[in-house]
Amino acid sequence: MKKLNVDVAVIGGGTAGLASYRAAKEHTDSVVLIEGGKFGTTCARVGCMPSKLLIAAAESAHNAQHTAPFGVFVDGDVRIDGQKVMQRIRDERDRFVGFVVDAVDGIPDQDKLIGKATFISETELQIDDHTLLTAKRIVIATGSRPAYPAVWNDLGDNLIINDDVFNWTDLPKSIAVFGPGVIGLELGQSLHRLGVEVLMFGMGGQVGPFTDPEVMAYAQKIFSEEFYLDADSTVKEMIQKEGNVQITYIDKQGIEQVKIVEYVLAATGRRPNIDNLGLDNITIENDSRGVPIADPFTMQTSVPTIFIAGDASNQIPLLHEAADQGKIAGSNAGVYPNIRVGLRRSSIAAVFTDPQIAMVGLSRKQVMEKLGSCGCFETGAVSFEDQGRSRVMLKNKGLLHIYAEQGTGRLLGAEMIGPQAEHLAHLLAWAHQNRMTISQMLDMPFYHPVIEEGVRTALRDLNAKLRLGSAMISECMECGPGC
Numbered sequence: 008m009k010k011l012n013v014d015v016a017v018i019g020g021g022t023a024g025l026a027s028y029r030a031a032k033e034h035t036d037s038v039v040l041i042e043g044g045k046f047g048t049t050c051a052r053v054g055c056m057p058s059k060l061l062i063a064a065a066e067s068a069h070n071a072q073h074t075a076p077f078g079v080f081v082d083g084d085v086r087i088d089g090q091k092v093m094q095r096i097r098d099e100r101d102r103f104v105g106f107v108v109d110a111v112d113g114i115p116d117q118d119k120l121i122g123k124a125t126f127i128s129e130t131e132l133q134i135d136d137h138t139l140l141t142a143k144r145i146v147i148a149t150g151s152r153p154a155y156p157a158v159w160n161d162l163g164d165n166l167i168i169n170d171d172v173f174n175w176t177d178l179p180k181s182i183a184v185f186g187p188g189v190i191g192l193e194l195g196q197s198l199h200r201l202g203v204e205v206l207m208f209g210m211g212g213q214v215g216p217f218t219d220p221e222v223m224a225y226a227q228k229i230f231s232e233e234f235y236l237d238a239d240s241t242v243k244e245m246i247q248k249e250g251n252v253q254i255t256y257i258d259k260q261g262i263e264q265v266k267i268v269e270y271v272l273a274a275t276g277r278r279p280n281i282d283n284l285g286l287d288n289i290t291i292e293n294d295s296r297g298v299p300i301a302d303p304f305t306m307q308t309s310v311p312t313i314f315i316a317g318d319a320s321n322q323i324p325l326l327h328e329a330a331d332q333g334k335i336a337g338s339n340a341g342v343y344p345n346i347r348v349g350l351r352r353s354s355i356a357a358v359f360t361d362p363q364i365a366m367v368g369l370s371r372k373q374v375m376e377k378l379g380s381c382g383c384f385e386t387g388a389v390s391f392e393d394q395g396r397s398r399v400m401l402k403n404k405g406l407l408h409i410y411a412e413q414g415t416g417r418l419l420g421a422e423m424i425g426p427q428a429e430h431l432a433h434l435l436a437w438a439h440q441n442r443m444t445i446s447q448m449l450d451m452p453f454y455h456p457v458i459e460e461g462v463r464t465a466l467r468d469l470n471a472k473l474r475l476g477s478a479m480i481s482e483c484m485e486c487g488p489g490c
């Protein structure tokens with residue numbers, strides 16, 4: 008066994024690990040990055056990027072099939088070539104992965120170790136069976152993986168996860184998606200729009216990331232109009248049958264149905280990759296899921312020399328959070344013991360369905376926990392169904408709820424489903440991080456006719472409810488028609 012000594016070891020060469028490595032290198036030359044799988048990151052290989060490529064193809068098919076209301080007719084069938092769809096996704100995915108791999112190639116060889124790391128002690132890691140590494144400080148950046156009931160493994164090759172979808176060479180005919188969360192909705196809706204028969208099954212009524220019951224109910228209605236979605240399903244049996252899967256379930260009318268699908272996609276959540284790290288060999292404080300608890304401002308765990316970042320931390324499993332956490336953890340591992348708090352931004356999340364979904368700042372559930380008992384917050388609302396620009400573009404589906412604090416009038420957060428929610432969410436997140444009040448937001452410029460006028464309507468509604476502005480005018484002509 009080879010023996011090495013370093014100042015900082017980073018376990019995991021994904022987004023958080025690469026950010027940690029770079030940040031640690033600014034403080035010491037003695038840093039090693041350990042990767043147990045392939046470099047290239049989850050985001051580029053099987054996450055953010057290929058999922059958005061699939062969505063782009065689906066959007067293109069959907070738009071081509073829905074021109075008639077504008078008086079524009081694409082005569083003949085819109086033909087979807089599954090092989091070409093998947094070819095573009097794989098080609099572009101490989102291109103994105105290539106950029107990451109090129110960047111990793113630029114890291115000196117002596118700074119990289121290939122193999123799975125496990126803890127032997129608080130300062131010792133074993134890498135496969137080839138290296139014993141002693142590190143003064145360690146960053147855990149091992150990412151996450153899909154979590155689903157073990158019994159589903161009986162479905163063999165018919166059970167798939169998101170990783171498998173992006174390696175397809177053609178589209179299947181049918182699929183059952185379990186989990187109408189972020190991944191299930193993005194992939195399920197796209198596949199439906201590309202001509203795949205989709206059945207979507209959820210648990211307990213949860214749809215998307217919502218905590219606001221009205222916004223969630225709206226989303227459920229919109230998606231259910233497009234494909235079969237039962238957010239609180241009863242699935243009695245799933246068995247392999249002649250190369251397919253036979254599913255027996257009780258439908259939304261209470262009638263037993265038996266359907267055959269080619270694949271079952273498990274999109275029922277993800278779990279941090281910390282269970283095979285040998286953490287039993289050290290004394291570290293864990294949360295209820297067995298994940299080391301870390302200070303969100305320093306990413307330091309209860310073992311002062313061990314830091315954690317990215318999906319592994321069980322905090323906010325998003326790309327920009329992984330990058331931010333990685334930078335904080337790596338920098339603190341580099342400068343230890345003089346650790347510093349890092350920049351934590353206002354929370355923002357977008358789901359690239361149609362309509363899009365977004366969450367900003369505090370969720371309604373968090374607002375309720377903080378201010379619910381004293382009734383110290385108000386909710387401003389806008390429906391996008393009659394919103395001018397949304398209607399012009401026939402994208403007039405959506406509901407936005409914005410929460411603000413009574414008295415101060417400060418923006419607390421928002422939950423929404425609606426057109427271009429990714430952009431509206433950025434406006435709101437920037438305002439949130441700047442600790443703006445609803446009145447200050449209303450002082451900002453709004454062009455006409457734009458979807459942002461819908462945000463203004465929700466802000467006006469909110470300001471009136473906060474008793475900081477006048478009551479809403481129902482037919483406000485000076486705002487511009489359909490604002």
Ligand SMILES: Cc1cc2nc3c(=O)[nH]c(=O)nc-3n(C[C@H](O)[C@H](O)[C@H](O)COP(=O)(O)OP(=O)(O)OC[C@H]3O[C@@H](n4cnc5c(N)ncnc54)[C@H](O)[C@@H]3O)c2cc1C
Binds near residue numbers: 055190280317
């Ligand atoms: C389908 C899908 C779509 C997504 N879309 C978005 C999106 O649109 N926007 C967004 O913000 N986020 C999105 N995400 C989430 C985002 O991809 C993750 O939050 C992010 O990639 C996490 O980065 P990470 O560095 O924590 O993990 P990873 O990039 O997974 O890196 C972890 C690395 O650690 C390695 N590793 C694990 N265990 C060991 C070990 N013992 N020893 C050595 N190495 C080890 C792994 O091989 C891996 O390379 C999506 C995720 C999925 C699955």
Ligand SMILES: NC(=O)c1ccc[n+]([C@@H]2O[C@H](COP(=O)([O-])OP(=O)(O)OC[C@H]3O[C@@H](n4cnc5c(N)ncnc54)[C@H](O)[C@@H]3O)[C@@H](O)[C@H]2O)c1
Binds near residue numbers: 276357
């Ligand atoms: N656009 C984006 O930013 C994006 C896209 C994809 C993934 N992600 C990240 O990946 C994370 C994981 O996504 P996810 O969709 O796997 O998790 P999720 O937590 O968003 O959704 C899981 C869903 O599965 C349901 N579920 C759980 N067990 C079930 C069962 N046995 N049967 C049926 N349904 C069941 C849950 O009720 C929930 O609705 C997200 O939280 C997000 O951070 C982000």
